[in-house]
Amino acid sequence: MAVTKKEAEGGGEAAEPPPPAARRPGGRTARVRDQVLAAVGPLLVEHGYDGLSVDAVAARSGVHRATVYRRWRDVGGLLADVLDAAGADRWTAPDTGCLEGDLRALNEEVQDALSEESSLAMALIAASFRSAGAADALRRFWEDRYERCVDVVERAVARGELTPPVETRGLLVAATAPLYHHLVLLHGAPDPALPGEAARTAVLAARAGAFGTRSRPE
Amino acid sequence: MAVTKKEAEGGGEAAEPPPPAARRPGGRTARVRDQVLAAVGPLLVEHGYDGLSVDAVAARSGVHRATVYRRWRDVGGLLADVLDAAGADRWTAPDTGCLEGDLRALNEEVQDALSEESSLAMALIAASFRSAGAADALRRFWEDRYERCVDVVERAVARGELTPPVETRGLLVAATAPLYHHLVLLHGAPDPALPGEAARTAVLAARAGAFGTRSRPE
DNA sequence: CTTTTACAGCGACACCTGTCGCGTTAAGAT
DNA sequence: ATCTTAACGCGACAGGTGTCGCTGTAAAAG
Known part of the structure; x- marks a missing residue:
């Protein structure tokens, strides 16, 4: 449980030393994450932030409500994970000459x-x-x-x-x-x-x- | 209804020209407003912003839920009215000499x-x-x-x-x-x-x- | 190919949000 | 003093939120 919470806060998929060899990030778990995160973006643009509910994300992604709550805790957690997933880009600061x-x-x-x-x-x-x-x-x-x-x-x-x-x-x-x-x-x-x-x-x-x-x- | 909404957004008690001579800001109405606004502050310090629900305010003030929703619409409306009520102070900018x-x-x-x-x-x-x-x-x-x-x-x-x-x-x-x-x-x-x-x-x-x-x- | 167990599915729950219609009370005007 | 009606009390409602215990399934370890 504490582990689940930690995972949700981290939001990511790598670097979990606490349990010696426990986590299980492959296959179904990864698929669920993809489905859920893929549902957040469209819902955000369609209904705005106020229309973005955990229920709606769960329904659209085909994942059960409780699962979303367990892994992401709340809407903020979902947005955080979307940011982390997309934020690993190679953005660089502009270079205009001055x-x-x-x-x-x-x-x-x-x-x-x-x-x-x-x-x-x-x-x-x-x-x-x-x-x-x-x-x-x-x-x-x-x-x-x-x-x-x-x-x-x-x-x-x-x-x-x-x-x-x-x-x-x-x-x-x-x-x-x-x-x-x-x-x-x-x-x-x-x-x-x-x-x-x-x-x-x-x-x-x-x-x-x-x-x-x-x-x-x- | 549109009037109620307007009143809630304005949050105040004065200046309502639309209906010729209709509004009724005295007696009970004013008492209700005082009770409600008096309940917001303590609840905010006790439970923080996340713990500040319309229900809690209604319960503490002894005013019915529906009344609070009708006049203030949401928690934001309550806070806005608190600010307006307290913001009519005579704050002046500091004067330190430079x-x-x-x-x-x-x-x-x-x-x-x-x-x-x-x-x-x-x-x-x-x-x-x-x-x-x-x-x-x-x-x-x-x-x-x-x-x-x-x-x-x-x-x-x-x-x-x-x-x-x-x-x-x-x-x-x-x-x-x-x-x-x-x-x-x-x-x-x-x-x-x-x-x-x-x-x-x-x-x-x-x-x-x-x-x-x-x-x-x- | 088995075993273990992390993680997902499921339904129930208590609570908060916001709206509605209807009846009651009491401001404000006559 | 009386009437009109703005504003409140009341209970019901359809959602969303977040948690729980349980069962089921499929990763990962052997």
């Missing part, structure tokens, strides 16, 4: 992802308030993205746009946070100008010496 | 409000994903706060810390957004240094010419 361009492109991606009807990202954020599994998945996802975005800052340093040391995480948060604030917290409509403005602001702050850099006199 | 200090003080207030156990603010944000009433109340609340914070920027301009024109809203968002990003979206633990860092970053960006100001050479 720091501000990279950050703006990043912000435009964020705005697109959050603005689309029945967005997986938005659903996960909503679920993260009620589901520990979704909250964890979200945290992992963002941590992963920040990790991959160090390139953006390193390239800027290499070009001489910034002088080290740069607190990468702080810069990235400053650049993207206004978007989340507008789209997620204020539930505002997407604003085409916002990605550029937020990127510009973050670059100005960075060049003025925020994030641990020394100001680079012109 | 822009960065004001913004830091503002951020510390935000961090405190969002960090407390069973925070009303956090509950409202969570509810805003499932309840139009909560989303509206949240938007109105923030709009009101931004309105009251223009003083901070005006004082900074008067002191010569900034040169007009200043896009006030953009500056305030830049200063506070990283906090929301950390506390609300990443569900992170409160970080005592973050309010100051975010304030400092926003001030640096402002003085570097973001938000429509011209850079003020030293």
Whole structure:
């Protein structure tokens, strides 16, 4: 039981050392997982996050309700597993040739992802308030993205746009946070100008010496 | 019915022009509202947002379930009305003597409000994903706060810390957004240094010419 | 090819959500 | 003081949520 819970929270399929040789991830179990995860996406786009119930997922996937509850615990757990399954992609940060361009492109991606009807990202954020599994998945996802975005800052340093040391995480948060604030917290409509403005602001702050850099006199 | 819905979304007690002379906000109706709203707070701190059900509120207040559903529609509507009832306070922005200090003080207030156990603010944000009433109340609340914070920027301009024109809203968002990003979206633990860092970053960006100001050479 | 047992199927359950129609009460207007 | 009707009380309802104990099946170990 505790094992089942752990598996659901992890959401994945690999790395289970606790029982010496117990888990059984092959054949039917894997097939069930595929069926269930395949049902989540379509249901999300058809009925939105509020229409996404464990019952509906179970019915569409042909898997029993109790099985879904046992393995995924709640809707948040389902979304988390979908994210993990799809998040193992090879996304890389944009490379436009200058720091501000990279950050703006990043912000435009964020705005697109959050603005689309029945967005997986938005659903996960909503679920993260009620589901520990979704909250964890979200945290992992963002941590992963920040990790991959160090390139953006390193390239800027290499070009001489910034002088080290740069607190990468702080810069990235400053650049993207206004978007989340507008789209997620204020539930505002997407604003085409916002990605550029937020990127510009973050670059100005960075060049003025925020994030641990020394100001680079012109 | 449409009237009931409107009333619930507005959440308040005044200004109903549609029916010439119909509404009936006195006596019993007002008493019911008081009883219900008085039950929300304690239930929120005792059981948290997830434990806050319409049924529980109805039971504690001694008002019938159906009445609560009719007037407030859902938990989000209840929280929205609590906010409206309490939000008519005379909050004013902090005045510490310098822009960065004001913004830091503002951020510390935000961090405190969002960090407390069973925070009303956090509950409202969570509810805003499932309840139009909560989303509206949240938007109105923030709009009101931004309105009251223009003083901070005006004082900074008067002191010569900034040169007009200043896009006030953009500056305030830049200063506070990283906090929301950390506390609300990443569900992170409160970080005592973050309010100051975010304030400092926003001030640096402002003085570097973001938000429509011209850079003020030293 | 057997045995073990992890995992799925199944139905029951207690509870919360949200809506409905009907009868009752009491604001507010005459 | 009386009438009208907005708003509440009441119980029923059709869902969804999450858990439980049991039985059945098929991975994985021998």
